[in-house]
Amino acid sequence: MTNKSKTSPKLSQQNVAILGLGKIGTILLQAMLREGLLSAKRVRATVTRPEKAEALSKELGIQVGTDNAAAVRGADIVLLAVKPQTVGAVLTGLRDILKENQLLISVAASVPTIYMEERLAAKVPIIRAMPNTPSMLGAGMSGICKGSNATAAHLELAQAMFNTVGRTAVVEEKHMDAVTGLSASGPAFIYIIIESLAEAGVKVGLPRDLATLLAAQTTMGAAKVVLETGQHPAQLKDAVTTPAGCTIDGILELEEGKLRVTLIKAVVKAAQRAKELVFS
Numbered sequence: 001m002t003n004k005s006k007t008s009p010k011l012s013q014q015n016v017a018i019l020g021l022g023k024i025g026t027i028l029l030q031a032m033l034r035e036g037l038l039s040a041k042r043v044r045a046t047v048t049r050p051e052k053a054e055a056l057s058k059e060l061g062i063q064v065g066t067d068n069a070a071a072v073r074g075a076d077i078v079l080l081a082v083k084p085q086t087v088g089a090v091l092t093g094l095r096d097i098l099k100e101n102q103l104l105i106s107v108a109a110s111v112p113t114i115y116m117e118e119r120l121a122a123k124v125p126i127i128r129a130m131p132n133t134p135s136m137l138g139a140g141m142s143g144i145c146k147g148s149n150a151t152a153a154h155l156e157l158a159q160a161m162f163n164t165v166g167r168t169a170v171v172e173e174k175h176m177d178a179v180t181g182l183s184a185s186g187p188a189f190i191y192i193i194i195e196s197l198a199e200a201g202v203k204v205g206l207p208r209d210l211a212t213l214l215a216a217q218t219t220m221g222a223a224k225v226v227l228e229t230g231q232h233p234a235q236l237k238d239a240v241t242t243p244a245g246c247t248i249d250g251i252l253e254l255e256e257g258k259l260r261v262t263l264i265k266a267v268v269k270a271a272q273r274a275k276e277l278v279f280s
């Protein structure tokens with residue numbers, strides 16, 4: 001179930017707290033401000049270091065501090081974007097502050113909703129989301145699921161938020177670590193593929209910037225065809241592969257180099273790591 005529609009304008013009337021304005025928190029904030037989904041004057045964010053808070057506040061034009069409790073009081077939506085290992089401590093500090101009428105959205109990898117629910121006194125609705133860094137350009141992919149106190153309306157609201165930065169897929173919580181290994185870690189895998197294709201271009205004589213353009217645009221084009229035609233990737237690959245042509249020679253090299261099994265193992269390992277992260 002995916003969706004890329006634009007969202008309800010009502011979200012800009014909500015007070016939002018972002019706890020952990022790091023890489024992904026900033027990407028989501030900037031994209032949602034740019035899309036008019038959030039209003040800068042209604043957003044408060046936190047980090048741990050006061051000097052960083054001050055710098056981010058100037059750079060982004062929102063209130064940034066170091067006090068999570070102060071940011072959460074009066075917020076309608078609390079976006080939790082700290083490292084998985086920090087989630088427990090942050091929520092324990094907010095145990096009696098977060099209330100049932102607030103919505104907690106966590107983007108922390110590997111932290112189950114039940115782990116978060118157990119640390120809060122009230123029956124706070126919790127949504128777990130797993131976005132990725134292409135969200136910075138509206139080309140993100142987010143998997144989302146809901147905890148036991150959240151309703152379909154909460155899920156819809158969170159989906160509307162993440163739709164502004166790309167596509168969303170509502171998944172069962174048991175699949176969130178798999179989503180982490182595939183689409184949240186995935187951009188890093190794809191960057192390596194693009195970098196390698198560009199190196200190959202250089203090897204066969206192309207200037208590096210042209211080789212990178214060819215590699216990146218080809219990757220984007222192939223992904224767009226898969227998404228828009230709905231055809232099986234194997235069928236699309238066959239259409240490029242002329243009998244006794246050039247592509248089949250390249251494919252033979254990929255098979256000999258075990259590209260497929262290497263990619264499969266990369267996602268499996270990343271998903272396995274996501275299962276253990278919160279407890280390590």
Ligand SMILES: NC(=O)c1ccc[n+]([C@@H]2O[C@H](COP(=O)([O-])OP(=O)(O)OC[C@H]3O[C@@H](n4cnc5c(N)ncnc54)[C@H](OP(=O)(O)O)[C@@H]3O)[C@@H](O)[C@H]2O)c1
Pocket residue numbers: 019020021022023024025046047048049052068081082083084086090107108109110130131132133184
């Ligand atoms: N990066 C991705 O592609 C991606 C994608 C999906 C989900 N995620 C998830 O997003 C979360 C953050 O990842 P990230 O890559 O954005 O990490 P990051 O850049 O290290 O950001 C973490 C932020 O949390 C702040 N922080 C730490 N302890 C805090 C506390 N007690 N209260 C408030 N803020 C605190 C840090 O502030 P200071 O720097 O001042 O300490 C930092 O700004 C992780 O759980 C990760 O699993 C990341």
